[in-house]
Amino acid sequence: MKIDFTKTPPKTYTQEEAFAAALAYFKNDDLAARVWLNKYALKDSDGNIYELTPDDMHRRIAKELARVELKYANPFTEDDFFNLIKDFKYIVPQGSPMAGIGNPFQIASLSNCFVIGNSGESDSYGGVMKIDQEQVQLMKRRGGVGHDLSHIRPKGSAVKNSALTSTGIVPFMERYSNSTREVAQDGRRGALMLSVSINHPDSEDFINAKLEQGKVTGANVSVRIDDGFMEAVKNKTPYTQKYPVFSAQPKVSRSIDANTLWEKIVHNAWQSAEPGILFWDTIINESIPDCYADLGYKTVSTNPCGEIPLCPYDSCRLLAINLFSYVDNPFTKQAAFDFKLFKKHIAAAQRIMDNIIDLELEKIDNILQKIAADPELDEVKATERNLWLNIQRKAEEGRRTGIGITAEGDMLAAMGIQYGSEEGNAFALEVHKTIAIEAYRGSVHLAKERGAFSIFDAAREKDNPFIQRLKEADGKLYYDMLEHGRRNIALLTIAPTGTTSLMTQTTSGIEPVFMPVYKRRRKVNPNDQEARVDFVDELGDSWEEYVVFHHKFKMWMDVNGMDSSKNYSQNEIDELIKKSPYFKATSNDVDWMSKVSMQGAIQKWVDHSISVTINLPHDVSEELVGDLYMKAWEVGCKGVTVYRDGSRSGVLISNEEKKEDKPQGILTSFPTKRPQTLEANVVRFQNNKEKWIAFVGLIDDKPYEVFTGLTDDEDGILIPRWVNKGLIIKNKNEDGSTRYDFQYKNRRGYKTTIEGLSHKFNPEFWNYAKLISSTLRHGMPIDKIVDLINSLQLDTESINTWKNGVVRALKHYVEDGTKAKGQQCDSCKSQNLIYQEGCLTCKDCGSSKCG
Template identity: 75%
Template sequence: MGRIIEETQRQKYTTEEATQAALEYFKGDDLAAKVWVTKYALKDSEGNIYEKSPEDMHHRIASEIARVESKYPSPMKYEEILDLIRDFKYIVPQGSPMTGIGNPFQIASLSNCFVIGHPNGTGDSYGGIMKIDQEQVQLMKRRGGVGHDLSHIRPKGSPVKNSALTSTGLVPFMERYSNSTREVAQDGRRGALMLSVSINHPDAEDFIDAKLEAGKITGANVSVRIDDDFMKAVKNKSAYTQKFPIFSPNPRMTKEIDAEKIWQKIVHNAWKSAEPGILFWDTIRRESLPDCYADLGYETVSTNPCGEIPLCPYDSCRLLAINLYSYVVNPFKKDAYFDFDLFKQHVGAAQRMMDDIIDLELEKIDAILQKIDEDPEDEEIKRIEKNLWLEIRTKAREGRRTGVGITAEGDMLAALGIRYGREEGIAFSIKVHQTLTLAAYRASCEMAKERGAFSIFDAQREKNNPFLLRIKSVDPALYNDLQEYGRRNIALLTIAPTGSTSILTQTTSGIEPVFMPVYKRRRKVNPNDKNVRVDFVDEVGDSWEEYVVFHHKFKTWMEAQGIDTSKNLSDAEIDELIAQSPYYKATSNDVDWVSKVKMQGEIQKWVDHSISVTINIPNEATEELVNELYITAWEAGCKGVTVYRDGSRSGVLIGKSEPKKEEEEAPQAFPLKRPQVLEADVVRFQNKKEKWIAFIGKINEKPYEIFTGLADDEDGILLPRWVNEGYIIKNRDEEGNSRYDFRFTNQRGYKTTIEGLSHKFDPVYWNYAKLISGVLRHGMPTEKVIDLINSLQLDNESINTWKNGVVRALKKFIPDETEVKGQKCQNCNSTNLMYQEGCLTCKDCGSSKCG
């Protein structure tokens, strides 16, 4: 068995060394190399890198899984596990497991996603609402994405026994939870949040409209839980009765609505902005094996941020993907076939490894609880966080939920010469997923014999579950064994988006088709050099040569056909190549959308959790098409669906009016005179080993002024790590000079003031900050201010470090989907850029730059 090297013995690598090694590992794929170094290479809190290439990471993961295996009968060996995960060929732990397994530098969970909430719809009080807010933040700081449902919150106008007299309804709390998400950093990225509500809730319409206003609820995905009765009312054009509490036989409030009218609002908003998403809740609950134990705390209440894992309160899940492409023998050749025997064998191994990862997660949770106990804070302050992790540990130990999924469905079909989206392709995909389900459930049953079933297993509770009966219809022997011996895991399967994973496997993502088999990049050239071809001259006169970039497996297809992949092809030649390939008419924009939804429904029958899939439709698509896709999804048995109309999230939506053109946008409406007191955010960041801090004064959640400089040194700001917000107050010192103080509420509830921000930082930083604050106050959009700061030519290295920190702090305030003008993607030279969660993201190749 392999071993983890002690921390003191670990060799450190520079970013350049790791990037170069990763570039060689991925055979020149710079996007895959950057993603691995940025997201998954082992690092400490100071940014030191301890893995030179993914090979080191795979040894780390294999060592830990083998250590757990050694505790059980007939253990898999280290070499066997390593062969399954190395080169991203067969089995790929996703996200948190890839980062966290064997990581001594982070006290963090291995779970990709969590759901929190109150049992039986309780928690409708400020105390209950604040408890969820704190739990959400505590989970996000440990790297997990979080979902929770708002259906328990009383509707707007309901009587309350406090000074407000009536409830404010759902939307203000949506904003609170969204803002909390945006405040939490996760290794350079923000947390992810799903907010859901039942259509039966009287405030559902407000929830559906909540994200239309500019800058609102930018830190959360939102989905509506739709029940069958509502869908029947839509089809029958009949009334539907909302209740609070939802579905109560004795509600305190009822409200009769026109179901079709609300449905059309959902359709319109989804067409316009890709939200809200839809969760077909009766289908989710009806099919759910964990819901057979609803009375024991396993009632599904919401989903993770991407919707592929419906969960009960305080349960969590870890994800792992199987690379379907790697089971195609002789890919892209006439004798290509899918090796079902090897696939079934590896699915069994994957399910076993997922169960091992639960043991590793329980160790991580124990470390988190130990850290909480050792923290010097008052026990009352730590109580909610500690109880949260105790609840999560209980669910993980009792249910042992896993999330085995797949990636590369599109490439698998193409490699077999099967057109994605056609009847033959759908039929083959169903066969693959049925095989996966039977092999995973067989493996979980065998583990139940060796390791014991999940602790609350009860065959009688499950015997009529539709998903289990589907297994019985194709494999009665397996069903009988499951009834007799149980299974190790309460639920097993999912299909996640696999965005970063597919970059590392160099395949299509999840069950999606290829996005684009061929695209072009540009490289800058000197037009005076010999043998240089100039294809494009930009607006500043720079010359560029265009070159073709192939999707990895499209290039493999070309090589299989004996086509020269190094030749510089014309557009006509590229089109002709694509037309000859199995990717023709099989891209995300080509496939028949209704057929894709039906395919999702058929595959869903063999996935016990859910499927994250996006139906991409062109910009000119109508609301009628969105309506048809949603209705079809419900009828086909989908558990959820998201429709994205190309370009629908560009720009900013303001109420029901049309987006303003860029030249018509009004400046930010700030008062002429600075208020004496401003709300402020605190943003911390690190450049190399220097710790920096920024105080950003806000008006209407928009940046108005900024103070920033070195933190925690003799001349800097000494501020507790838990302080992330407060107030900037304009005062005068004894000599009558202006002074800016920062005030926050300490942990005992008292006000603490740091006097004279302007005197705490280097005068050079202060002078530049005054200049930038002046620009902000006069209404220049935040993204334009960032462009201005980036354009400053500063010779001093320290000042450049400061400049980068200011940019990083201000990016927090750029609305998602804001388009960027005048810049090019460093990866593919596309100009199709936008901001997403503070990161500059290319809409063509998917690469992003944060900080």
Template identity: 75%
Template sequence: MEVKEMRQSTDSGTLKIYTNEEAFQSALKYFKGDELAARVWVNKYALKDSDGNLYELTPDEMHWRLTREVARIEKRYPNPMTEEQIYGLFKNFTYIIPQGGPMAGIGNEFQIASLSNCFVIGNDGDSDSYGGIMKIDQEQVQLMKRRGGVGHDLSHIRPKGSPVKNSALTSTGIVPFMERFSNSTREVAQDGRRGALMLSVSIKHPDSEKFIDAKMEPGKITGANVSVKIDDDFMRSVVEEKPYIQQYPVDAKNPKYSKEVDAQQLWNKIVHNAWKSAEPGILFWDTITRESVPDSYADLGYRTVSTNPCGEIPLCPYDSCRLIAINLYSYVEHPFTEEAKFNFDLFRKHVGYAQRIMDDIIDLELEKIDAILEKIDNDPETEEVKAVERNLWANIRRKATEGRRTGVGITGEGDMLAGLGLRYGSDIAVDFSIEVHKALALAAYGASVELAGERGSFPIYNTEREKSNPFIQRIKEADPALYEKMSKQGRRNIALLTIAPTGTTSLMTQTTSGIEPVFLPVYKRRRKVNPNDPQVRVDFVDEVGDSWEEYAVFHHKFLTWMEVSGYETNKNYTQEELDELVALSPYYKATSNDVDWLSKVKMQGQVQKWVDHSISVTINLPSDASEELVGNLYVEAWRSGCKGVTVYRDGSRAGVLVSNKEKKEDDLSKFPKKRPQVLEADVVRFQNNKEKWIAFVGLLDGRPYEIFTGLADDEDGILLPKSVLKGSIIKNIEEDETSRYDFQYVNKRGYKTTIEGLSHKFNKEFWNYAKLISGVLRHGMQIEDVLHLVAGLQLDNENINNWKNGVERALKKYIPNGTKARKGHCENCSSDNLVYQEGCLICQDCGSSKCG
């Protein structure tokens, strides 16, 4: 077998390096022509080293890599699974899919990184000292550089105006620290993307209103998601229109400070901001902690304090979680026929295997953490410098060993229901989903109990502590024999289940994502054609005169339905014919924009009862949805038992910026044509073709006014510490009356350091183009138009093209989130409905993105 031969050569130490194009073409064949799935796999999950060299040609080789490592751990324990069994579960993304960190990191000896998808950090005793806050900041950065998403709570920080015993006399409150943590996130690169951060605060905190408003100002807190922890008392105050008491400390029986607030007014602000900007998200904190099995051990360090960036894993400080998804569609036998049925027996069996594999991955994670600790010990820094990072990973290792938390979840729920002929959102579909998730919960808990018998329970397991937990009570009621067995021999894992977003995972399984319905069963795409070719049909002519032919792109399982139902899949359908096809299919009225919103919220609440962590789900609303509807959805989510909810109204992120955009355009006309002598400046680092580049962006009123860029750290370039992110660009006049631009920054000792002559440090050709671009920036051209100008430069020198790409990447970060692209089409669906988010173009129609 070809794969096994490759596997043996890998085991013997022979690793062949493939080009990106070789891997892409092989992956394209593997995914049967699905370019998006192939690109995702090559870019995110194929085995590669720090130089970008690829060592896997297809996902099949990746699946054998995962198989070998899991099988190695299995051999440590009784009744080990064989390699063939494990590979059969991974093969073709059919049944079990390790997500994110586990898929990329298991068996990767080239990089020292964690396998965990998410972490939460915090201080013992909720310290709000400056030292404690700075420690959290450093821990956040250390985790993000290992590719982890991070969450932490700000409720322990004293409110603005509180007395402090330092020269400031009073506290600055929460918001400045939100900005600090957000900026730290933006500074950490994770293989071409920034880290992910969740900041939360209790609604009981006196600064919660400032927290809720913090992201409404464009350009603020752009490196973090924010969610408000809402308790039952607050919700009752809202529903009953009663006042609410805020206090600090938020959990104190005898607080230092308290005040009465209008709950309805504060609630209206939350609703308005979410309606307008999709943030803050809401965490129903009493539901989370009341249902949390780990909180039965709160006094032993397992008190839940925040969630990961997408909200599906509430965690205690220094705990982490790894995720795995089960492809629900694969358990539908004879899909899209009258004989369709769900194979519950096979499903339960595979859930048990998934839980077992998850427990193996914890052992693999402990090996990774040991490698991180060894690297820290061998680093040349002083013990004092390394102390925070080492203590961080030691704490994480202890929690992983003690609790052995897992995150078994699902994907393909929308396709599962369609395959069974059930319309997503209907009562019968909701009832069936509940049965599936109930079966998953019982099978996973059953497997964890069996593992406890074979491998031992998690060290602090205690039946008495858990006996009153609502989730454990449901397990007991549904399966008394399982509960009795668990009471006697314990359970291997402190908590087991989640439903995470599965964006890239679902691209490779070629199914709907997570618990969500299908986004669109069919959409139109365009390809450029020669209008003089008699064999083509011109459907669209763009603004530059290029001709395009439109053709249909089908959701993978919709295509399966067409094949099963006898419809041609290669026919060039008219829009009317496509509409008729959709109307005949089980996807009709079952897209993310069709599903009744209240039904979706109720479904989430019912499924949540069988998920011991949480569910990441977004309620998509049309642009004309009212604030009242958003408020009603939130109240219904609380009443239904949801642990959290995010509402996204179509175009809402852009809506934050509409009025401000007009204001900015007015301000641009007032841009001074004469450059001020001193400008604030950002330092932007990036990489092009393995070369390190650097840009200095001069800012006026926070907007780019000029740019200098070129190679960094070469003998003719800029030598600048990587910790320097900001400074000033100072214009000076030489004796010959030519201009000289110096960069000045404050070093670690607090002294000003100057790099003279940016205009002479870089290649002269770079400088000439920089003058051109700086000129149009200074005359107020919109950033997006500047990018089009740069992209349109006709350059025949590879080095200059690298420079051009770098300028584009440096400037994209200054396009406000939500700005609609005025030109360009989605490469996936050819839609022109593109908006910028963190410098990345996001398609609002099909959800795909292109970053660069």
């Protein structure tokens, strides 16, 4: 959509107007309305809103898709596209395409995910820093990023610099993780996947890195496991690790007990839900792009959720087909799946995806123009420019797409089929096989009209297992592909559809329903005589509890003559669920082995991969996790992730148990006398237009004291932007009084000392800092200190700004999973908030607030 400000200014809407309209559009679904308005409604950097409802957004997208069509034969019209995407009913461009198509206010990519990487086995510091910069440059354009660390030499290897030996993989994991946390993407942080081959001698260190609290918190991690390792586990035989990995002439080689390392992977996944596993030989053997590996399409890693394995500098855009909408007469005995309409729409979805590639190439042109116009020196801009030129080349050459689905759980329920049953798995397989055949047919048809992707070579692909399955299923499609080629190098995926499913008001992706009925709370005025108060929190606020029905569960009730407006008791709710097609079909009910088998069968018809999580109850054994992983490999899954209920906060639970032996309120054993020197982290932040800085002194990585103040006034403190660590040293002044100095190493390795943190800042700040530091030293839990600071009633604007800064600095040290009390989500108003990597994250809608 082109907005011409030289003519009549376009109409804008207030937040209140747009929310009211969106709420009506989503039939009073507060969460869906807020998600759409906050994430996808067209707005400029000043907060002006240009779209009143998703109809406006869908019209914007349809206009752009139709504009692309004019370049080709037999063009679709704007209305053709609008009718496919309106109401989120049939075809839903996901995430970046939805936000970015026709958006003149963002210079950003339409790709959801990227993979980057160094060529060959380069692990020089220059190569490491290049990847770091590329990662940041992609994240600032809204992309999720993955890259592999298998090229980095193992710990203790000889290097030709002053260090003499390599530090190994883990420090670089921390570097890339920290870079991710620094990049903001419209209120959220970037997403990163780090992977490493199990064949790498440092793979065990990689696997263990995330267990250490506060380390590698900005990345998902997955291990690339080869068939040889799995055979060694199965047969209880040794396994040889090498560097370079799988080298015929390795510089490092060692034999390990495969089962010992396997048990470590299983234990860590059981305890913390990571690492994920990538069955790498399955990925490579099944990959069609790897038929072109010598032309730059060798798969090296995956995107952050694991559903798109990619070669360096390739990217992918995502789209979901809403499966529920193809069920005629849902939740009745006459329910039937409309395969005829479904096939027609799959071809249209592939057409939309190909058009989005053209729109992406335009976006990349805009990014390159922006880089060229930036005032930095050419050598500063070189890495970013070359990055986008590489991405442009891959997008134009391979034209990779990512058609997926959402609402699998609701589709099966609407058909009266239990998710996870034999019948359910068989029907799901038929649906996904249909998607594969019709999407490839659509890509062949596009090749006839628009030309095949430029390096298409049928001879290269002829032995690929996926291509062979297509040949067996539909010979005509196969021979048409030999004659005309294919428009796109690879086509299919199954991605998670978090916010997408909120707007389609369906189950997410391939997953079953999480809960068909749940309770939420809304704040009420306690003076309202008519209000029902079910809960009073620690702050004295009153709340009413109310039942929320999953949208399609409510539809089932309405179709079958039940009153969804009634205030049901818990026993009545339980009885309703038993009667429904969602009974024994929730994420916690589905048989785990059945779900793995279903994933493996469907994977045969998905040329990329599948993002799916096996949800397990808290009390399952580690042995079961190992059995699930082994089963996933055997049935042909490309990757697998398990989540044991409470596992991400399981460490916190065990900590609580240990804390019971301590005197009440004393949770951390600090020395009774302050050490002269403390390690310290530097935290920078901005309140309004003022720049602030915090120095947090640490003992055993736990906050012990804090100093905070302005950085840019006459009495403030100035240190280089790149300094984020140092020492706080307790010293004496000439008059015998105490002062606290900050010391750091400059780029040449020399020590630089800034004297007197205690008097560099406003004395009022210092007095409050002493109070806060005292509570830290006595071991008061960080989340309680955050609550305490937030509750302080302070008089001046500057001291309140200081207060907010201290809170922001200390939130980084609240253990992940800690529940935030007395606060509510800005998006959905839920009180189900937890601390996650220094931010408040809503467990109901997934929105995150940092600061």
